[in-house]
Amino acid sequence: MDLGFSAAQEEFRQRARTWLAAHVPSRPLPSLETEEGFAAHRAWEGELAADRWSVVSWPEEYGGRGVGIVEWLVFEEEYYAAGAPGRVSQNGISLLAPTLFDFGTPEQRARVLPPMARGEVIWAQAWSEPEAGSDLASLRSTARRVSGGWVLNGQKTWSSRAAFADRAFGMFRSDADADRPHRGLTYLMFPLDAPGVTVRPIGRVDGKPAFAELFLDDVFVPDEDVIGEPGQGWRIAMATTGEERGLTLRSPGRFLATADRLLREWRAHGDPADTALRDRVADAVVGARAYQLFTWANASRFRAGEQIGAGSSLNKVFWSEYDIRVHEAALDLLGAEGELRPSAPGPSTPAPGSPAPASPPPASSAPAPPTSSTSPTDWAEGYVFALAGPIYAGTNEIQRDIIAERLLGLPKGRR
Numbered sequence: 001m002d003l004g005f006s007a008a009q010e011e012f013r014q015r016a017r018t019w020l021a022a023h024v025p026s027r028p029l030p031s032l033e034t035e036e037g038f039a040a041h042r043a044w045e046g047e048l049a050a051d052r053w054s055v056v057s058w059p060e061e062y063g064g065r066g067v068g069i070v071e072w073l074v075f076e077e078e079y080y081a082a083g084a085p086g087r088v089s090q091n092g093i094s095l096l097a098p099t100l101f102d103f104g105t106p107e108q109r110a111r112v113l114p115p116m117a118r119g120e121v122i123w124a125q126a127w128s129e130p131e132a133g134s135d136l137a138s139l140r141s142t143a144r145r146v147s148g149g150w151v152l153n154g155q156k157t158w159s160s161r162a163a164f165a166d167r168a169f170g171m172f173r174s175d176a177d178a179d180r181p182h183r184g185l186t187y188l189m190f191p192l193d194a195p196g197v198t199v200r201p202i203g204r205v206d207g208k209p210a211f212a213e214l215f216l217d218d219v220f221v222p223d224e225d226v227i228g229e230p231g232q233g234w235r236i237a238m239a240t241t242g243e244e245r246g247l248t249l250r251s252p253g254r255f256l257a258t259a260d261r262l263l264r265e266w267r268a269h270g271d272p273a274d275t276a277l278r279d280r281v282a283d284a285v286v287g288a289r290a291y292q293l294f295t296w297a298n299a300s301r302f303r304a305g306e307q308i309g310a311g312s313s314l315n316k317v318f319w320s321e322y323d324i325r326v327h328e329a330a331l332d333l334l335g336a337e338g339e340l341r342p343s344a345p346g347p348s349t350p351a352p353g354s355p356a357p358a359s360p361p362p363a364s365s366a367p368a369p370p371t372s373s374t375s376p377t378d379w380a381e382g383y384v385f386a387l388a389g390p391i392y393a394g395t396n397e398i399q400r401d402i403i404a405e406r407l408l409g410l411p412k413g414r415r
């Protein structure tokens with residue numbers, strides 16, 4: 001097996017590195033979970049897009065470079081190594097766009113994708129409801145057929161960045177008489193400033209205001225904003241999410257960069273006599289590299305036309321637990337200094353999540369993790385963010401059930 005890169009891929013890496021070196025802001029942007037930071041990150045998306053670096057794997061007609069999954073992974077490695085800002089467009093790019101590529105109409109792709117690539121329209125994921133998280137198929141928000149479109153009612157919750165986003169995508173119950181809960185759902189897009197939409201921020205432990213719940217009160221959506229066939233929402237949503245989570249939700253580039261930061265902290269502050277902590281640092285470095293190799297293997301399978309399917313649950317459990325471990329190691333290494341919280345706008349921070357149905361691996365509205373590191377306080381913010389990893393994108397309990405049943409062939413547990 002050849003694990004090397006082609007000359008063209010190396011050249012692509014070099015071009016990305018050169019561009020990033022010239023453009024990554026010299027100071028971290030304010031958190032994208034704040035209004036000011038959201039605007040700054042939106043502008044950054046525009047800068048990326050101006051030189052076609054915002055969605056490298058998309059076809060050129062929609063603003064991409066038409067490159068493959070390997071080049072995308074290469075770009076991500078360079079992106080995080082350069083300490084570039086978190087991606088405020090991540091929900092749209094990693095969840096809605098793949099859905100539109102597979103199930104959207106040419107008109108929808110032409111209308112939705114270019115402004116998404118430029119950061120002009122930023123999307124929120126509106127899947128979860130107060131009574132529908134892991135058991136997403138029990139969602140109760142409705143879509144009622146009217147002339148020329150649909151009328152939405154209900155409540156969505158835990159919507160990352162919805163307080164500042166422009167539009168949202170989600171599933172609605174369009175047929176109350178369907179014989180199974182996941183039948184009779186319709187996948188729709190809607191504006192967050194439409195009449196009848198109320199967006200209410202949900203308080204977060206870090207005090208940042210972008211996380212929100214949505215209340216929909218007779219919100220009209222035209223037919224052109226239905227994705228795929230009415231009633232097929234579940235199949236459409238699930239078809240794209242597993243593969244995306246397995247490959248693109250959390251690229252190894254992010255963890256390689258974090259492990260590298262930890263190693264630098266160890267070299268600067270570590271006590272050589274503390275062999276237990278030294279081993280945790282070594283584990284973090286090895287873990288990031290293992291995740292990179294595992295993802296490359298998935299990418300190779302994907303390129304060969306194979307499905308990743310339930311294997312994406314392995315990825316999710318691994319990176320979410322890894323992220324906590326690496327931050328804990330850093331905080332233990334830095335001691336009290338690592339616990340200090342920034343009082344001024346800090347580095348780009350994340351914003352997560354998504355729901356998990358009980359059967360096919362669910363979507364995940366991918367948070368944009370903290371990237372650039374300039375102070376020890378970044379670790380504390382990153383740690384708080386990492387704690388949410390086992391919850392969003394489908395809880396790890398659900399992922400472990402999927403691994404047990406589908407990969408290991410164990411009997412179904414009692415529920």
Ligand SMILES: Cc1cc2nc3c(=O)[nH]c(=O)nc-3n(C[C@H](O)[C@H](O)[C@H](O)COP(=O)(O)OP(=O)(O)OC[C@H]3O[C@@H](n4cnc5c(N)ncnc54)[C@H](O)[C@@H]3O)c2cc1C
Nearest residue numbers: 127128133134158159160352353354355356365388395397
């Ligand atoms: C930071 C963050 C960001 C998020 N962003 C978004 C977003 O942008 N858009 C969006 O739609 N959603 C988002 N979510 C919601 C997220 O997807 C849900 O929190 C998640 O799917 C879990 O659903 P729940 O919170 O309703 O918990 P529940 O489903 O009520 O689960 C509670 C606990 O019970 C366990 N459990 C439930 N059922 C089973 C079972 N069958 N077997 C074993 N254990 C089980 C769960 O694993 C969990 O530990 C976000 C969540 C977080 C934390």
